[in-house]
Amino acid sequence: MTEVKICGLTTPETLEAALVGGAAYVGAVIFPKSPRHIEPEAAAELFAMARGRAAVVAVVVDPDDALLGRIATSLMPDFIQLHGNETPQRAAEVRALTGAKIIKALPIREDADFAAVPAWTKAADILLFDAKPPKGSELPGGVGHSFDWSLMANRALAARWFLAGGLDGTNLGEALRITGASMVDVSSGVESAPGVKDIPLIRKFLDAARQALA
C-alpha cells in the first residue's frame, strides 16, 4: 500500500481512526500559530497509543533547542519534520539533540525549487514536497494548497519522499497516477474545518490510497 501520513492529529478518536485505517505515520503539529497546535507534553500523552502501530512525527517550524529538548524528553518522536527555513547543518544538530530521524519539507512552486534536493538527500532521511504557501500566510504548511504534480513526473530522486499539499480523498488517485509517489501526507484534506479532523474523511483518504494501488 502507498504509505500514508495523517498529520495534525489532536484527539484520541481521530488518531485511532488513522491507526486502524492503516496510516504508517501519524503527526503532531507543534507550532503555536497552527490551528492543529499541540504542546509536546500533551502530544506525548495522546500519541502513546500510536507506539508500535505507526511512526510518530513531530512537525516543527524553525524550532529552538529548548523546544526540541521538550519534544525529545516528552514525545520522543520517531521523526522530526522540519517545515521551516532550516539548513542541512541545523538538521544535523536537530538529529543529534533529539535522536529522531529527519523529514525535511521542501516548498515547491516551479522546477527551480528542486535545486535544494541534492543538499538535503544526505541531511534528511525522508524529503517531503509541499506547495509553497500563499503570500502572507502565517503557516508554511497545512493550508490545503497543491503544486503542479507534473513537476514530480519522471524525476529520479535518490531519496525517499512524501507528496504533500492539498491532497484529499477525491484527488489522491490522480496525484498518485501523475507523480508515482509511494508516500503521501495529508492534513487539511481530512478536516471538516481548520484543525478539526474528520473520521469519515480520514477513512476515505486511507481507502483511496488502498484503491490507487489496486
Ligand SMILES: O=C(O)c1ccccc1N[C@@H]1O[C@H](COP(=O)(O)O)[C@@H](O)[C@H]1O
Ligand atoms: O498543518 C499545519 O498546521 C502545519 C503547520 C506548520 C507546518 C506544517 C504544517 N502542516 C504540514 O503541511 C503539509 C500539507 O498540509 P495540507 O495537507 O496541505 O493541509 C503537511 O506536510 C503537514 O504535515
